[in-house]
Structure formats: C-alpha cells, structure tokens
Amino acid sequence: AEFLGDAADYPRWVRVNALKTTVEDQLATTFADFTRVLSVKEVTASPTKSLHVDDHIPNLLAVSPSFQITKTEAYTSGALILQDKASCFPAYLLDPRSEDGDVIDSCAAPGNKTTHLAAIVHSRVPENEECSQTVYAFEKDSKRSRTLEKMVKIAGAKDITRMSFGQDFLRVDPNSGLFKNVGCLLLDPSCSGSGILGRDDMPTIHLPEAPDAAKKQPATSNRKRKREGPDAAAEKPQPILVDDDGKETVVSSEKELKARLEALSSFQLILLLHAFKFPAAKKITYSTCSIHAEENEHVVLKALQSDIARERGWRILPRDQQVRGLRDWPVRGSVDASGGDADIAEACIRSYQDDGRGVMGFFVAGFVRDARPDFEDG
Numbered sequence: 222a223e224f225l226g227d228a229a230d231y232p233r234w235v236r237v238n239a240l241k242t243t244v245e246d247q248l249a250t251t252f253a254d255f256t257r258v259l260s261v262k263e264v265t266a267s268p269t270k271s272l273h274v275d276d277h278i279p280n281l282l283a284v285s286p287s288f289q290i291t292k293t294e295a296y297t298s299g300a301l302i303l304q305d306k307a308s309c310f311p312a313y314l315l316d317p318r319s320e321d322g323d324v325i326d327s328c329a330a331p332g333n334k335t336t337h338l339a340a341i342v343h344s345r346v347p348e349n350e351e352c353s354q355t356v357y358a359f360e361k362d363s364k365r366s367r368t369l370e371k372m373v374k375i376a377g378a379k380d381i382t383r384m385s386f387g388q389d390f391l392r393v394d395p396n397s398g399l400f401k402n403v404g405c406l407l408l409d410p411s412c413s414g415s416g417i418l419g420r421d422d423m424p425t426i427h428l429p430e431a432p433d434a435a436k437k438q439p440a441t442s443n444r445k446r447k448r449e450g451p452d453a454a455a456e457k458p459q460p461i462l463v464d465d466d467g468k469e470t471v472v473s474s475e476k477e478l479k480a481r482l483e484a485l486s487s488f489q490l491i492l493l494l495h496a497f498k499f500p501a502a503k504k505i506t507y508s509t510c511s512i513h514a515e516e517n518e519h520v521v522l523k524a525l526q527s528d529i530a531r532e533r534g535w536r537i538l539p540r541d542q543q544v545r546g547l548r549d550w551p552v553r554g555s556v557d558a559s560g561g562d563a564d565i566a567e568a569c570i571r572s573y574q575d576d577g578r579g580v581m582g583f584f585v586a587g588f589v590r591d592a593r594p595d596f597e598d599g
C-alpha cells in the first residue's frame with residue numbers, strides 16, 4: 222500500500238442519511254455540480270468538487286476535502302452526516318434485519334453508529350408499515366448524552382431510537398423483559414483512539430507497533446512536521462492517545478502505554494461478555510478506533526474462549542458470511558495477534574490510516590450464534 226502522508230490524501234467521508242434522503246437526491250441537489258469519479262484517489266487528486274460513491278458501504282460518499290459541506294442545507298438539516306468510512310463498518314456489519322428484533326447500541330455518544338443503525342432499520346420497513354424494531358442507545362457520560370440526543374434528533378432517528386442518558390451498559394439487566402427481543406448489539410466502547418485522525422483530518426498518531434505493521438512505514442504527524450520542520454519527522458515519535466472527547470494525551474513511556482492498554486482491554490472484554498448474556502441476541506459487533514492488538518484481536522480471542530461464549534454458542538462471524546462490502550474489504554486482522562488462527566484473523570476487519578485507502582485506523586469483528594436457548598438464570 223502506498224503511504225499517505227498528507228491531509229489532502231483523505232477525502233471527506235459523507236454518509237447520506239437514509240432517514241431523510243437518498244444518494245440519488247443528493248447527487249441531483251447538493252452535489253449537482255460535482256464530477257463523479259471512479260476512485261477515492263481521484264477525489265483527493267482533483268482540486269475541487271469531485272465525488273466517489275463508495276464501493277463497500279451503501280449510502281457513503283467520498284467528497285473533495287475542500288468542499289465546505291457544513292455550510293450546506295443538507296448538512297444542517299441532518300440529511301448528510303460527516304462520518305469516516307471505517308466508522309460505518311460496525312452498523313453495516315451488524316446488518317440488523319426485521320427478524321433480528323430490537324437493537325442495542327451500548328456505547329452510543331455522539332451517535333454516529335446509533336443513527337446509522339436507525340437508518341438501516343428504517344430502510345427495511347416496507348412502505349405503509351410501521352417500524353416494529355427499537356434501537357436502544359445507552360451512554361454512560363451525561364454530557365456526551367446531550368450530544369447523542371441532539372444527533373438523534375437532527376438525524377430524524379427519534380421515533381426508532383430509545384435513549385438512556387447517563388446509563389452504564391454494564392448496569393443494564395440482560396434478563397429484563399424490556400430487552401427480551403434484543404437480537405443485535407453494537408459495542409463500540411472507549412478505546413485508546415490510536416487510529417483516529419486529528420480534528421483537522423490529519424493523522425496525529427504515532428504508534429508503529431500495530432500487528433504485522435513492523436514492515437510498514439509508521440504514520441508521521443503532518444501537524445508536527447509542519448510545526449517543527451522536515452527533520453522533526455525523523456525523530457522517534459511519542460505515542461499519543463485520544464480520548465472520547467478528542468483530547469490528546471502523550472504517553473511518555475512504553476510501560477505507561479502498556480498499562481493503559483491493559484486497563485482498556487479488560488474493560489472492553491467485560492462489556493463484550495455482558496453483551497453475550499442477552500437471551501435473544503444472535504449478532505454482535507465489537508469495534509474500536511484503535512490499531513492495537515491488545516484492544517482488538519486479543520479481546521476477540523479472550524471473548525471466544527470465555528465460559529459464557531461456550532455456554533451460549535457464540536462464535537466469530539466468518540468472512541464468507543459477512544455483508545458483501547465487508548467481505549470484499551481487503552484489510553484483515555493479524556494472524557499473529559489472533560493466536561495463529563488464520564480464520565479468526567480473516568474474520569477481523571481492520572483499517573490503518575496510512576494504508577492508502579483514505580480512512581482512519583479501525584477494527585471490527587462480528588459474533589453470531591444460531592440458537593435462541595432459554596436462559597432463565599441469566
């Protein structure tokens with residue numbers, strides 16, 4: 222893969238919100254004077270006003286980064302949502318269908334994936350019929366809950382979504398009658414944020430220790446390069462973690478980073494195992510915007526080896542059973558980090574911000590089970 226090192230190499234990813242509009246409508250209105258091109262590279266190479274309809278994710282556009290989309294009526298009305306391509310993977314992979322029942326977004330704010338789930342659910346409701354599914358959105362942090370509320374409202378997802386503000390997912394009782402029809406859960410917990418692009422859409426993370434990434438050229442901060450001149454890029458970069466609010470913290474030693482990753486991955490595993498307990502659940506996605514195996518393949522392996530997974534028949538969603546766009550996505554998990562299991566590695570979906578595809582660093586895996594056993598005791 223070609224190294225991408227400049228902000229100009231990242232398009233603006235725009236999700237067309239199916240709750241409010243269609244790709245066809247947007248191509249005919251907001252983007253009427255845009256040229257449609259055949260690849261993301263062509264979008265970033267052309268100076269202005271070009272777009273590419275994404276090959277993997279439905280209703281996703283790659284748009285010229287210079288386009289002031291936030292000034293458009295379609296954006297302010299919630300018809301268009303700025304959302305990185307990789308951040309669209311989990312809801313699309315979860316693929317909630319009417320027969321799957323209700324859906325939980327366990328860690329919801331600011332609501333990109335909640336509104337994406339609602340749009341997918343809505344798109345499958347036959348005309349003149351009422352939607353029978355509910356998307357439950359939980360968010361522990363009350364301040365971030367307010368952002369979630371605003372986003373759900375502006376996206377037109379209020380009728381489908383039931384939000385619980387300040388709700389810790391771990392305190393949600395899987396055996397409550399309210400959740401007896403929950404067939405799908407999306408888990409997108411807090412993580413190190415090591416795959417996140419900077420707020421000005423530039424790569425800011427310097428963590429070359431990604432699985433199988435030893436051969437790759439580490440991403441180098443454009444911001445830092447600009448600030449300190451070309452020689453600074455040659456220095457060993459300091460690892461930076463980005464929290465849920467986008468605040469960057471420099472981790473001053475490998476030991477500190479390791480401790481932080483250990484704490485995060487224990488919490489992520491607990492959350493995933495809690496999701497396994499929902500009695501009617503048949504599908505789960507687990508995702509992070511981290512490039513670290515500790516938070517990704519390692520969590521998946523531990524979850525698969527857990528007693529609850531064995532008892533309830535949870536297994537990984539293999540690549541050949543994934544929705545078409547993600548089956549076709551070429552960047553997969555690390556075999557080493559998956560304990561040498563090539564099938565698990567293939568089932569894991571990854572992206573790296575420097576892999577030439579114009580997306581942030583990300584990880585997602587799906588879990589499935591067939592039966593719906595009755596677990597009276599939870």
Ligand code: SAM
Nearest residue numbers: 328330331332333334361362389390409410411
């Ligand atoms: N899914 C969101 C989106 O796409 O817009 C981003 C989620 S962000 C990575 C993780 C969120 O989980 C944060 O808002 C954090 O406050 C919330 N969170 C962390 N622990 C939680 C818990 N135990 N229960 C519910 N929410 C939690």
